Amino acid sequence: MIEAQKxxxxxxAKRVLRxxxxxxxxxxxxLVTGPNGSGKTTLLRICAGLAVPTEGRLSVRADRAxxxxxxxxxxxxxxxxxxxxxxxxxxxxxxxxxRERIGMLLERFGLWEVRRERVSSYSRGMTQRLxxxxxxxxxxxxxxxxxxxxxxxxxxxxxxxxxxxxxRGERTFLVxxxxxxxxxxxxxxxxxxx
Amino acid sequence: xxxxxxVRALARKDLLLELRARDTLPAMLLFVVAVFVVFHFSLxxxxxxxxxxxxxxxxxxxxxxxxxxxxxxxxxxQRVLDALVLAPCDRSAVWVAKSLATLAFLAAxxxxxxxxxxxxxxxxxxxxxxxxxxxxxxxxxxGTFLGAMAIATRARDLLLPLLxxxxxxxxxxxxxxxxxxxxxxxxxxxxxxxxxxxALVCWAAFEYVVTE
Amino acid sequence: xxxxxxxxxxxLPALAAASVVLVTTALAFVFFVAPNDQFLGFSQRxxxxxxxxxxxxxxxxxxxxxxxxxxxxxxxxxADLESYxxxxxxxxxxxxxxxxxxxxxxxxxxxxxxxxxxxxxxFLVLFLFYAAYFMLRYxxxxxxxxxxxxxxxxxxxxxxxxxxFLAIRLSQKFxxxxxxxxxxxxxGGWIMVTYLITQAAVIVLAYxxxxxxxxxxxxxxxxxxxRESYA
Numbered sequence: 117m118i119e120a121q122k123x124x125x126x127x128x129a130k131r132v133l134r135x136x137x138x139x140x141x142x143x144x145x146x147l148v149t150g151p152n153g154s155g156k157t158t159l160l161r162i163c164a165g166l167a168v169p170t171e172g173r174l175s176v177r178a179d180r181a182x183x184x185x186x187x188x189x190x191x192x193x194x195x196x197x198x199x200x201x202x203x204x205x206x207x208x209x210x211x212x213x214x215r216e217r218i219g220m221l222l223e224r225f226g227l228w229e230v231r232r233e234r235v236s237s238y239s240r241g242m243t244q245r246l247x248x249x250x251x252x253x254x255x256x257x258x259x260x261x262x263x264x265x266x267x268x269x270x271x272x273x274x275x276x277x278x279x280x281x282x283x284r285g286e287r288t289f290l291v292x293x294x295x296x297x298x299x300x301x302x303x304x305x306x307x308x309x310x
Numbered sequence: 311x312x313x314x315x316x317v318r319a320l321a322r323k324d325l326l327l328e329l330r331a332r333d334t335l336p337a338m339l340l341f342v343v344a345v346f347v348v349f350h351f352s353l354x355x356x357x358x359x360x361x362x363x364x365x366x367x368x369x370x371x372x373x374x375x376x377x378x379x380x381x382x383x384x385x386x387x388q389r390v391l392d393a394l395v396l397a398p399c400d401r402s403a404v405w406v407a408k409s410l411a412t413l414a415f416l417a418a419x420x421x422x423x424x425x426x427x428x429x430x431x432x433x434x435x436x437x438x439x440x441x442x443x444x445x446x447x448x449x450x451x452x453g454t455f456l457g458a459m460a461i462a463t464r465a466r467d468l469l470l471p472l473l474x475x476x477x478x479x480x481x482x483x484x485x486x487x488x489x490x491x492x493x494x495x496x497x498x499x500x501x502x503x504x505x506x507x508x509a510l511v512c513w514a515a516f517e518y519v520v521t522e
Numbered sequence: 523x524x525x526x527x528x529x530x531x532x533x534l535p536a537l538a539a540a541s542v543v544l545v546t547t548a549l550a551f552v553f554f555v556a557p558n559d560q561f562l563g564f565s566q567r568x569x570x571x572x573x574x575x576x577x578x579x580x581x582x583x584x585x586x587x588x589x590x591x592x593x594x595x596x597x598x599x600x601a602d603l604e605s606y607x608x609x610x611x612x613x614x615x616x617x618x619x620x621x622x623x624x625x626x627x628x629x630x631x632x633x634x635x636x637x638x639x640x641x642x643x644x645f646l647v648l649f650l651f652y653a654a655y656f657m658l659r660y661x662x663x664x665x666x667x668x669x670x671x672x673x674x675x676x677x678x679x680x681x682x683x684x685x686x687f688l689a690i691r692l693s694q695k696f697x698x699x700x701x702x703x704x705x706x707x708x709x710g711g712w713i714m715v716t717y718l719i720t721q722a723a724v725i726v727l728a729y730x731x732x733x734x735x736x737x738x739x740x741x742x743x744x745x746x747x748x749r750e751s752y753a
Binding site for chain 2: 164180189193194203
Binding site: 126127128129131167168170 | 663664665666746750
């Protein structure tokens with residue numbers, strides 16, 4: 117699904133990514149590790165389609181409707197409610213049976229009770245759980261998750277574990293983390309950035 | 311007709327955000343009335359009515375600028391724009407929706423500003439109202455577009471007026487002309503032409519402003 | 523890219539030499555060959571340069587917009603820099619339009635600035651617009667995003683030129699009653715020849731400066747990359 121050769125990325129004079137090769141087959145699970153500043157986020161953004169590499173070649177066999185991206189930021193509107201946020205994304209991604217799916221996800225991630233409250237009133241953990249709902253809403257074939265466990269509370273982390281367990285082998289994953297122990301068992305490919 | 315559905319969903323989001331925040335529109339109203347008061351003291355005795363009419367356009371342009379500076383703030387904080395760019399919808403839909411929402415606010419501000427102007431200075435004729443309607447479209451289309459460009463930069467709020475004002479000059483010319491001249495048809499047609507040409511460029515180019 | 527490819531292969535020294543020759547010839551023609559203007563006298567001669575420089579500035583902005591389009595459309599890696607340099611030249615020559623126009627205005631009509639001169643006002647607006655281009659460029663880190671933003675802005679510029687021109691013409695009706703009626707230019711004989719030579723000289727000079735700046739910037743970029751890969 118993803119084939120990257122000698123991928124590189126510069127921001128001005130600063131080289132953030134250098135000579136990265138990655139092959140991720142369909143339904144694989146790629147785990148990207150590395151210290152802070154090693155370019156994990158940049159690599160994931162490039163694979164998700166938010167940035168272009170300044171060197172090298174990249175081919176991703178998934179279009180925008182099939183990619184779900186979890187960034188450092190939750191990418192939800194703080195002044196809207198969880199329901200309104202998911203409604204918006206649901207419409208943009210043309211999610212079939214939108215209402216049902218939103219309800220199902222909110223319930224699964226323990227946000228059903230607060231669905232009508234503004235995101236600004238949520239805790240960090242809750243906001244991150246909402247972000248996960250956003251990512252899973254359109255059931256993407258390729259899930260690009262940038263350090264998904266940060267900001268998650270214990271309950272959220274367990275929910276995410278369960279979700280990964282359920283979807284591994286059925287979807288393609290590209291996940292970065294600075295704590296590989298938790299997710300290593302899922303990995304079929306490993307990439308360590310310097 | 312998916313495009314219109316996207317625009318509707320996005321525009322609804324923008325209107326909802328402003329209704330919740332309730333800060334941009336009141337600020338614009340307060341600003342424009344304050345500017346009118348400043349105008350009163352800037353026009354020495356003997357200044358014609360026409361001078362005040364011309365200054366009205368200045369007031370509206372700067373009030374619009376105030377609102378435009380806030381247009382992409384919800385997307386800018388925490389990079390929510392990334393999520394909109396990732397979505398499978400046409401990127402230009404984001405611009406259309408945001409422009410429509412900004413247009414709604416500008417029109418709402420004018421609904422108060424124009425009568426207040428009539429109260430403080432002098433009445434406005436139909437041609438002037440029509441000119442404002444046409445000019446608003448241009449201001450919002452171009453201003454929203456430039457607002458999206460500005461948020462990608464370091465200078466942001468500093469840059470938007472610099473980018474916007476040169477492009478606003480033809481709008482002011484068209485508007486003042488329509489307000490002042492006996493046969494305003496040519497100026498109104500010009501405003502329509504401006505709107506058409508720049509809306510086209512904005513629509514085609516927005517994709518490149520938000521992607522790499 | 524075909525015809526520009528051929529232009530780009532003309533060596534720089536040849537261009538520089540051609541510029542010198544043409545500019546000297548133009549100066550000679552402007553001062554010695556062209557006939558004296560019956561209304562404005564000697565001072566009118568600056569008009570040959572004023573018009574030539576204005577036209578060249580339009581060409582430069584047009585080239586900048588064309589390269590911008592090439593960047594967005596074909597993702598040509600050179601196009602962004604070429605667009606920037608073209609616009610830079612356009613602004614330099616644009617400022618010269620304002621300066622020559624101002625000098626002409628002072629000697630012909632006694633004022634350093636005339637709002638009734640459409641060309642001058644247009645260049646003032648364009649100067650504001652393209653000056654903001656540089657503010658934009660320097661406010662974004664180098665990379666694909668900056669190139670995109672600048673390219674889009676350059677395209678806006680090229681739409682703004684005719685729109686502003688029309689607007690300014692319309693504005694003259696209510697800003698100024700037409701006070702200064704300029705004599706229609708008699709473009710006969712030596713006047714035409716002098717103008718054409720001057721125009722050619724300015725275009726070649728501008729292109730030479732464009733190539734010089736482009737070469738310099740490319741060298742800078744390459745040096746930076748080298749320095750960085752050794753870091």
